[in-house]
Amino acid sequence: MTGGLLTDLYELTMAASYLQHGMTERATFSLFVRRLPADRGFLVACGLADCLSFLEDYRFAPEDIDYLERQQRFGRSTLRALEDLRFTGDVWAVPEGRVVFAGEPLLEVTAPIIEAQLVETVLLNHVTFQSLIATKAVRCVQAAAGADVIDFSFRRTQGVDAAMAVARASHIAGFAGTSNVEAARRHGIPAAGTMAHSYIEAFSDEEHAFAAFVGDFPDRSTLLVDTYDTLDGVRTAIRVARRAGLHHLPGVRLDSGDLGALAVGARRILDEAGMTQTRIVASGGLDEYRIAEIADRGAPIDTYGVGTKMGVSADAPVLDSAYKLVSYGDRHVMKLSAGKATAPGAKQVHRGPQGDTVSLRDEPAPPGTEPLLVPVMRGGRTIVSEPLSAVRDRLAGELAALPGQVTRLRAPETGAVRLSDGLRRARDRLREELISRQGR
Amino acid sequence: MTGGLLTDLYELTMAASYLQHGMTERATFSLFVRRLPADRGFLVACGLADCLSFLEDYRFAPEDIDYLERQQRFGRSTLRALEDLRFTGDVWAVPEGRVVFAGEPLLEVTAPIIEAQLVETVLLNHVTFQSLIATKAVRCVQAAAGADVIDFSFRRTQGVDAAMAVARASHIAGFAGTSNVEAARRHGIPAAGTMAHSYIEAFSDEEHAFAAFVGDFPDRSTLLVDTYDTLDGVRTAIRVARRAGLHHLPGVRLDSGDLGALAVGARRILDEAGMTQTRIVASGGLDEYRIAEIADRGAPIDTYGVGTKMGVSADAPVLDSAYKLVSYGDRHVMKLSAGKATAPGAKQVHRGPQGDTVSLRDEPAPPGTEPLLVPVMRGGRTIVSEPLSAVRDRLAGELAALPGQVTRLRAPETGAVRLSDGLRRARDRLREELISRQGR
Numbered sequence: 001m002t003g004g005l006l007t008d009l010y011e012l013t014m015a016a017s018y019l020q021h022g023m024t025e026r027a028t029f030s031l032f033v034r035r036l037p038a039d040r041g042f043l044v045a046c047g048l049a050d051c052l053s054f055l056e057d058y059r060f061a062p063e064d065i066d067y068l069e070r071q072q073r074f075g076r077s078t079l080r081a082l083e084d085l086r087f088t089g090d091v092w093a094v095p096e097g098r099v100v101f102a103g104e105p106l107l108e109v110t111a112p113i114i115e116a117q118l119v120e121t122v123l124l125n126h127v128t129f130q131s132l133i134a135t136k137a138v139r140c141v142q143a144a145a146g147a148d149v150i151d152f153s154f155r156r157t158q159g160v161d162a163a164m165a166v167a168r169a170s171h172i173a174g175f176a177g178t179s180n181v182e183a184a185r186r187h188g189i190p191a192a193g194t195m196a197h198s199y200i201e202a203f204s205d206e207e208h209a210f211a212a213f214v215g216d217f218p219d220r221s222t223l224l225v226d227t228y229d230t231l232d233g234v235r236t237a238i239r240v241a242r243r244a245g246l247h248h249l250p251g252v253r254l255d256s257g258d259l260g261a262l263a264v265g266a267r268r269i270l271d272e273a274g275m276t277q278t279r280i281v282a283s284g285g286l287d288e289y290r291i292a293e294i295a296d297r298g299a300p301i302d303t304y305g306v307g308t309k310m311g312v313s314a315d316a317p318v319l320d321s322a323y324k325l326v327s328y329g330d331r332h333v334m335k336l337s338a339g340k341a342t343a344p345g346a347k348q349v350h351r352g353p354q355g356d357t358v359s360l361r362d363e364p365a366p367p368g369t370e371p372l373l374v375p376v377m378r379g380g381r382t383i384v385s386e387p388l389s390a391v392r393d394r395l396a397g398e399l400a401a402l403p404g405q406v407t408r409l410r411a412p413e414t415g416a417v418r419l420s421d422g423l424r425r426a427r428d429r430l431r432e433e434l435i436s437r438q439g440r
Numbered sequence: 441m442t443g444g445l446l447t448d449l450y451e452l453t454m455a456a457s458y459l460q461h462g463m464t465e466r467a468t469f470s471l472f473v474r475r476l477p478a479d480r481g482f483l484v485a486c487g488l489a490d491c492l493s494f495l496e497d498y499r500f501a502p503e504d505i506d507y508l509e510r511q512q513r514f515g516r517s518t519l520r521a522l523e524d525l526r527f528t529g530d531v532w533a534v535p536e537g538r539v540v541f542a543g544e545p546l547l548e549v550t551a552p553i554i555e556a557q558l559v560e561t562v563l564l565n566h567v568t569f570q571s572l573i574a575t576k577a578v579r580c581v582q583a584a585a586g587a588d589v590i591d592f593s594f595r596r597t598q599g600v601d602a603a604m605a606v607a608r609a610s611h612i613a614g615f616a617g618t619s620n621v622e623a624a625r626r627h628g629i630p631a632a633g634t635m636a637h638s639y640i641e642a643f644s645d646e647e648h649a650f651a652a653f654v655g656d657f658p659d660r661s662t663l664l665v666d667t668y669d670t671l672d673g674v675r676t677a678i679r680v681a682r683r684a685g686l687h688h689l690p691g692v693r694l695d696s697g698d699l700g701a702l703a704v705g706a707r708r709i710l711d712e713a714g715m716t717q718t719r720i721v722a723s724g725g726l727d728e729y730r731i732a733e734i735a736d737r738g739a740p741i742d743t744y745g746v747g748t749k750m751g752v753s754a755d756a757p758v759l760d761s762a763y764k765l766v767s768y769g770d771r772h773v774m775k776l777s778a779g780k781a782t783a784p785g786a787k788q789v790h791r792g793p794q795g796d797t798v799s800l801r802d803e804p805a806p807p808g809t810e811p812l813l814v815p816v817m818r819g820g821r822t823i824v825s826e827p828l829s830a831v832r833d834r835l836a837g838e839l840a841a842l843p844g845q846v847t848r849l850r851a852p853e854t855g856a857v858r859l860s861d862g863l864r865r866a867r868d869r870l871r872e873e874l875i876s877r878q879g880r
Contacts, residue, residue, distance in 0.1 A: 005622040008594055009633030012621065017656045023642060067625045113642055120636075121620075124595040125603065154448055155564040156761070158598035158752065159605055163565065165598075180561075181452065182445040185507045193449030196560075198765035201773040202463060202553055205877050216457045226777050228874060256777040308758050312598065317757035318748050321596070325638035333641040336668045337696040434668060437645055 004060030004082060005067065007121045012068070015114040016078040025329035026089075027113035028346045029120065030105045031127055032324075037316030041412030042402065044138055044395060045094045045106055046169050047130030051123050052382045058087040058119060087115050091377035092361075094349070095386070097134075097172055097395035098372060099402060101415040104349045104358055105373060106131070113328060120323045128321040129162070130169050136313040137166075137173035138399065139288035139409060140306050145295045148303040150192045151178040152283060153311025166311045172392050176303070187388055194222040194253045194281060206233060210240040218244060222251030222281055225266070230257055234266045238273045248277035253305075255284045260299035267300040281305060287314065288409055334430055343419065343427045348373055355416030363422045444500030444522060445507065447561045452508070455554045456518040465769035466529075467553035468786045469560065470545045471567055472764075477756030481852030482842065484578055484835060485534045485546055486609050487570030491563050492822045498527040498559060527555050531817035532801075534789070535826070537574075537612055537835035538812060539842060541855040544789045544798055545813060546571070553768060560763045568761040569602070570609050576753040577606075577613035578839065579728035579849060580746050585735045588743040590632045591618035592723060593751025606751045612832050616743070627828055634662040634693045634721060646673060650680040658684060662691030662721055665706070670694055674706045678713045688717035693745075695724045700739035707740040721745060727754065728849055772870055783859065783867045788813055795856030803862045 018024070033043060060068075060082045068074055068082070089111020094100055106127055109116045140149050151170045157163040167183030177192035178184055184191035195213060203209035206227060214221045223240075225233025234252055241249035252270070254262050259282045270278045282294070283305030291304050308314065324342045325333050332344035346361040352369035365371060376384045405413045419427075458464070473483060500508075500522045508514055508522070529551020534540055546567055549556045580589050591610045597603040607623030617632035618624055624631035635653060643649035646667060654661045663680075665673025674692055681689035692710070694702045699722040710718045722734070723745030731744050748754065764782045765773050772784035786801040792809035805811060816824045845853045859867075 003622065005625055006600060007621055008592070008619040009621050009624070009631045010619065010635055011633075013633060013657065014635055014639045017639070017653055018642070020656050021652050027638075027642065029638070064625075071631070113638075117636070117638060121595045122600060125597060125600055128596055129598045152448070155561045155763075156568055156758065157565060158569045158757075159602035160446060160562060160565055161601040162599035179448040179450065181447055181449050182443065184449070185445055185504075191449045191511070193451075193453060195450055195454055196557070197775045197777065198467075198469070198553075198557060198773075199454045199457070201765050201775060202458070202467065202768045212461050213457055216460050217453065227775050229776070312752070312757045314758050317598075317752040318596065318754050323595075325641050328642045333638075335637045335641060337637065337666050 003064055004058065004085070004118070005064045007118050011118045011120060012074070014117055015082070016074045018114050019078055019081050024112050024114070026110055027116050027325055028108055028110045028327045029116050029323050030326045030347060031107040031123060032105045032322060033102050033131070034320040034322055035102045036414060037319065039410055039412065040135060040316060041406040041408070041414045042099045042101060042135070043131050044134035044173065045098045045100050045131055046096050046134035046172060047126035048093050048096045048107065048376065050126040050130070050165070051107065052091070052377055054122050054126070055087045055091065055119060055377060055380065056382060060085065085115065086380060087111065087119060088380040089115055089377070090375065090379065092373040093376045094372045095374065095391070095394065097391035097398070099398045100372070101356060101417045103417055104356060105347050108346055108373065110346065124321055124323050128319045130165050132313045132316070132319045133166050133311070134169040134173050136288070136310050136316070137170035137175060138395070140291060140304070140310055141174040142407060143288040143292040143295060143409060144304050147295065147301055148176040149174070150303060150305045151175050151180065151310070152305040152307040154180040156308035157311040163311070168388070170310065171388065172395055174392065174396060194251070195224050197224065197227045200224065200227040207236050207240060210237055211244070214240055214244045214246065214249070218246060220250050222253050222279070223249065224253045224255060226254055226256045230254055230262050231265050231269060234269045238270065238275060241275070248275050251279040251281055253281040253283065259284065259301070260294040260297055263299045263301045279303060283307065285309070292409055332426060332430055334427065334434070336431065336434060343423055344430050345423070345426055347423070355418065357418050357420050358423060359420030360422050360426060363420055443504055444498065444525070444558070445504045447558050451558045451560060452514070454557055455522070456514050458554050459518055459521050464552050464554070466550055467556045467765055468548055468550045468767045469556050469763050470766045470787060471547040471563060472545045472762060473542050473571070474760040474762055475542045476854060477759065479850055479852065480575060480756065481846040481848070481854045482539045482541060482575070483571050484574035484613065485538045485540050485571055486536050486574035486612060487566035488533050488536045488547065488816065489825075490566040490570070490605070491547065492531070492817055494562050494566070495527045495531065495559060495817060496820065496822060500525065525555065526820060527551065527559060528820040529555055529817070530815065530819065532813040533816045534812045535814060535831070535834065537831035537838070539838045540812070541796060541857045543857055544796060545787050548786055548813065550786065564761055564763050568759045570605050572753045572756070572759045573606050573751070574609040574613050576728070576750050576756070577610035577615060578835070580731060580744070580750055581614040582847060583728040583732040583735060583849060584744050587735065587741055588616040589614070590743060590745045591615050591620065591750070592745040592747040594620040596748035597751040603751070608828070610750065611828065612835055614832065614836060634691070635664050637664060637667045640664065640667040647676050647680060650677055651683070654680055654684045654686065654689070658686060660690050662693050662719070663689065664693045664695060666694055666696045670697055670702050671705050671709060674709045678710065678715060681715070688715050691719040691721055693721040693723065699724065699741070700734040700737055703739045703741045719743060723747065725749070732849055772866060774867065774870055774874070776871065776874060783863055784870050785863070785866055787863070795858065797858050797860050798863060799860030800862050800866060803860055
């Protein structure tokens with residue numbers, strides 16, 4: 001979905017006014033998360049790829065202009081300017097798959113103010129949502145302590161394109177696969193899945209259903225064993241697999257009840273039958289907290305199927321993100337609103353052994369640090385693009401380097417983030433100036 | 441987004457197996473919500489329109505088949521069958537904008553089992569998400585106690601098509617407008633909006649910004665007054681409006697701080713200036729709970745702008761929904777899984793003065809009741825379609841008839857739902873039969 005109308009009305013209203021007043025200078029907007037949700041010590045940057053393709057395609061179609069004309073909100077000259085508008089700006093961003101903290105810019109747009117303003121809504125949407133999900137998914141992977149995790153969320157994400165973004169973000173986070181076939185195709189992710197209860201029920205009984213499935217897919221049958229009674233189901237599965245001549249049934253799936261205890265029972269029955277290679281898949285209401293409870297007790301689960309709660313980031317479905325004007329023309333700007341004051345100017349984040357320093361973009365880098373923001377778009381053209389596997393590998397490396405107190409699931413600490421002296425001075429100077437200019 | 445790959449892998453796997461075994465009989469699946477989230481006494485049915493257009497368009501494109509072929513999961517004959525597959529089934533559903541309770545079917549699909557199975561994922565997605573949001577939005581409207589409520593959620597919904605669905609669902613729920621221009625165009629909803637802090641900051645000071653905006657849009661300027669200091673901002677707004685010759689500034693918007701107290705202060709200043717018609721818009725972290733707190737104290741707010749928390753249903757971002765096989769061929773089916781047992785057969789819900797009765801579809805209606813499910817698709821063709829305004833009006837009527845203990849925001853009761861004697865008997869009979877057939 002592209003198009004100039006993918007924006008809030010006020011962006012168009014402000015654009016019309018900027019045009020009216022000849023305000024076409026370049027502005028910089030900074031996109032950041034104000035504070036982390038409870039039980040989050042870090043965020044995983046995600047959503048940049050969708051931002052860049054949105055910016056490259058941004059334009060008003062003739063039917064968009066027609067709609068605006070019918071609304072009679074804007075004059076002819078405004079509509080003509082919108083007709084010709086393209087995004088021609090520059091973007092700096094933290095690459096996807098990097099770990100970031102509150103207050104650090106994830107993305108900065110520098111463009112003629114009208115362009116930079118109009119794209120606010122969609123940029124915020126992609127980065128906020130996808131970073132939220134990538135972060136939630138990483139937590140599931142960490143809780144699983146080496147077991148595979150699979151995305152089963154498609155049916156309960158908040159819309160169909162959300163499901164595509166969730167499959168991608170969770171793959172970046174280290175998920176082994178997704179049940180979402182379209183996402184698998186689109187992003188080159190392994191597709192995964194077992195069978196539903198309805199399959200069992202469509203046959204006259206469980207044993208006939210298992211036999212049919214094993215006959216059709218002998219090398220990748222994971223049989224859902226809880227339709228009637230889970231451990232009986234495991235025994236039936238073993239009987240069917242033997243009859244089909246399989247040394248090892250590929251897998252069984254548990255989808256209800258006490259998953260940890262049932263996994264122990266199922267493992268024992270399978271091992272006694274010599275099916276030591278049969279994998280146990282568990283699903284049903286899982287998130288990182290439940291997975292950790294189960295995994296910490298050593299339950300013999302090989303794969304966790306994670307759905308709804310990961311797909312909407314159920315315990316923290318919201319990130320407090322913002323896209324704020326930080327400079328216009330040659331002037332730094334900031335707002336003073338209660339609890340929402342911002343810091344002025346285009347920025348950089350320098351990461352070093354002492355933590356992160358947020359500074360003005362043109363300040364010199366402290367020795368031994370690495371810049372987080374890199375140029376990703378110039379003059380409206382994307383200049384950096386990378387395969388999903390590179391993003392996934394980057395994140396795995398970042399996570400390995402994070403201390404345990406930042407990554408723990410409950411009440412984590414967050415990374416050290418300080419403001420550079422230059423940024424601090426610029427902020428204090430501007431605040432004083434604004435207060436005196438507003439006559440207080 | 442349409443296409444056969446908008447499904448979970450296991451649906452395709454099961455379809456391949458059904459084909460292999462000549463299982464082409466008609467099945468009925470029932471979509472319902474197992475239980476309501478905390479603080480929800482009812483749900484608003486929503487999402488049907490997207491389900492129907494998805495079903496009408498359901499097919500595998502040549503590139504979908506190519507992808508599946510490259511995956512080497514399915515044989516030639518399966519792929520050929522998928523190539524020709526269309527949805528040819530019948531659908532009964534509760535119309536959008538009706539109030540429903542847990543355990544009541546929202547939608548039932550009857551079709552050759554392969555078709556009915558493949559569409560599960562997307563049907564669940566649309567109905568679950570959109571009903572969740574419509575319900576959340578209704579609560580905001582109720583809390584606002586007559587003040588207007590506007591959808592400001594686009595930037596923080598879980599994806600861009602989520603924003604379109606949220607704008608539509610919240611309009612059904614009684615919202616007066618949306619900031620989302622594309623949704624406004626697509627669904628014929630009034631577009632609404634004010635200005636951002638960046639607009640103020642792009643000018644040399646607040647007064648110049650206000651003057652420019654009022655000059656451009658004298659009859660619909662709502663000035664954002666909190667960039668530096670809210671009540672100072674109101675005074676500046678009044679000064680600017682007077683200078684522009686306006687008797688009444690159209691509106692001011694408060695976006696931070698104690699909204700209730702600031703509204704009282706702003707109202708007093710405006711009234712003292714004779715601007716009694718100026719509307720006060722409030723926004724910033726609002727949901728039904730905050731709105732109720734503010735409205736209950738009588739704050740003079742005319743319009744609430746509601747964003748993130750409504751757009752993701754933040755306090756309850758998940759609905760425990762299911763799409764369950766209830767009959768195959770001439771046989772009723774059900775599952776017995778721990779905590780997830782289902783009831784067999786195609787159903788109807790009869791609503792009467794004593795509450796709702798869930799029954800088998802072919803049971804006679806109790807006297808004085810009205811059926812909730814109606815036929816909406818026959819042979820893959822939609823037979824019912826209605827304008828959004830009709831859905832919105834229907835919901836307003838339903839809500840007016842609900843008792844206060846069901847609609848209250850905290851710890852509501854839910855509606856009375858009983859199972860008919862016929863459904864109860866069918867369930868008990870089948871349960872016994874299944875248990876004996878599984879040899880327990």
